[in-house]
Amino acid sequence: MHILLTGGTGLIGRGLCHLWAGQGHQLTVLSRTPERVAELCGAKVRGIAALAEVSDEPLDAVINLAGEPIADKPWSSERKTLLWSSRIGLTEELVAWLGQRAQKPAVLVSGSAVGWYGDGGERELAEDVPQVTNDFAAQLCNAWEEAAMRAEAQGIRVVLVRTGLVLANKQGFLKRLIPLYKMCMGGNVGSGRQWMPWVHLADEIGAIDFLMHHQSASGPYNVCSPHPVRNREFTYELAHALSRFAVLPVPSIVLRMALGEMSGLLLAGQRCVPQRLLDAGYKFRFTRLDVALADLLSTH
Ligand SMILES: NC(=O)c1ccc[n+]([C@@H]2O[C@H](COP(=O)([O-])OP(=O)(O)OC[C@H]3O[C@@H](n4cnc5c(N)ncnc54)[C@H](OP(=O)(O)O)[C@@H]3O)[C@@H](O)[C@H]2O)c1
Structure with missing residues (x-):
């Protein structure tokens, strides 16, 4: 297959590139630094700076x-504008470019996040639940999804991946938290009761690969483990996995003062379940947080 990726140099994209390059697929990555693509994504992966470089292939x-x-x-x-244009602006450009092509890809898998639901409180969130609150992250995800869904009018199957917190070895969220936890500076955030839908990087990649190939898959999919945990359980499990105490809670007010509106990412929660992925037959490699963390931290 010839697969075009945007964001292919990122945490998730690199994992996909390594999987698919190993399977012999032809990969092209749109990047602001195309000269770094081979180094980041694999020697055979082509980096391009503009979609026009794909021309009629x-x-x-x-x-x-x-x-x-x-x-x-x-x-x-300014930051909100950049968050918006780098997702919605780029997706609109991508869909318009696909519209001009005579040959269409069979499928577009497009990013989103569990933040699409807003703050879900205690409610269990499968994909048929509407947005609960409409904060900036929810608006961003919704506009991103709507921009991608417009490719359906071109006869392209569109899959939306509502991704949870991706847990990866020495990368992403854990890379930031682990040094703090190692110094026993970890702790609950806010009340600690908010739900955290997490996903092991192996399942994030596995689910995207599954949905790309699964010809009846379309629309939104929660990509998170079937067992979300509350923030306090996450705190306990991470500290336990690192053999440390997590005794420094971060009060909501401190977080709000430090991060402003962005604190909602940590204080709000989503009790998401990957209902449609499970119904489609995807088998998770990691369903329990303690097992996922043990796997990821074994080389720390
Ligand atoms: N990781 C998570 O826990 C998580 C959770 C939910 C949703 N998501 C979403 O899933 C997507 C992929 O996640 P990720 O963790 O792999 O992201 P990442 O590591 O931050 O990589 C994102 C990629 O997007 C490109 N990019 C960054 N800023 C850009 C800008 N201003 N304009 C255009 N392109 C830009 C970069 O590619 P170049 O530098 O090559 O241009 C970068 O490699 C993201 O959009 C993220 O919001 C991630």
Whole structure:
């Protein structure tokens, strides 16, 4: 297959590239730094700076994951514009470009996040539940999904991956938390009762691969373990896996003062379940947080 990726140099994209390059697929990655693509994604992966470089080559699938990191800096209005344009703007450009092509890929797998639901409180969130609250992250995800869904009018199957918190070895969220926990500076965030839908990187990659190939898959899929945990359980399990105490809670008010609106990412929760993935027959490799953490931390 010839697969085009945006965001292919990121945490999830690199994992997909290594899987698919190993299976002999032809991969093209749209990147702001195409010269680094081979180094980051694999020697045979081609980096391009503009979609026009793909010209008339047949494409089988498009994976759309690009986006300015959402949790790196507080959300000033300039930051919000960048978060928006790097996802919705780029997706609109991608769908318009697909519209001009004579040959269409069979499938577009496009990014989203469990934040689409807003703050779900205690409610169990399968994909048929509507948005619960409409904060900035929820609006961002919704607009991102709507932009991608417009490719359906071109006869392209569109899959939306509502991704939970991706847990990976020495990367992403855990890379930031582990140094703090090693210094016994970990602790509950806010009340600690908010739900955290997590997913092991192996399942994030496995689910995207599954949905790309599964010809009847379309629309939104929660990509998170079937067993979300509360923040306090996450705190306990991570500290336990590192043989440390987690005794420094972060009160909500401190987080709100430090991060402003972005604190909602940590204080709100989603009790998401991957109902449609399970119904479609995807088999998770990691369903329990303690087992996932033991696997990821074994080389720390
Ligand atoms: N990781 C998670 O826990 C998680 C959870 C939920 C949703 N997601 C979403 O899933 C997507 C992939 O996640 P990830 O963790 O793999 O992301 P990541 O590691 O931050 O990589 C995202 C990629 O997007 C591109 N990008 C970044 N800023 C950009 C900008 N301003 N304009 C255009 N492209 C830009 C970059 O590619 P180049 O530098 O090559 O251009 C980068 O490699 C993201 O959009 C993220 O929001 C991730």
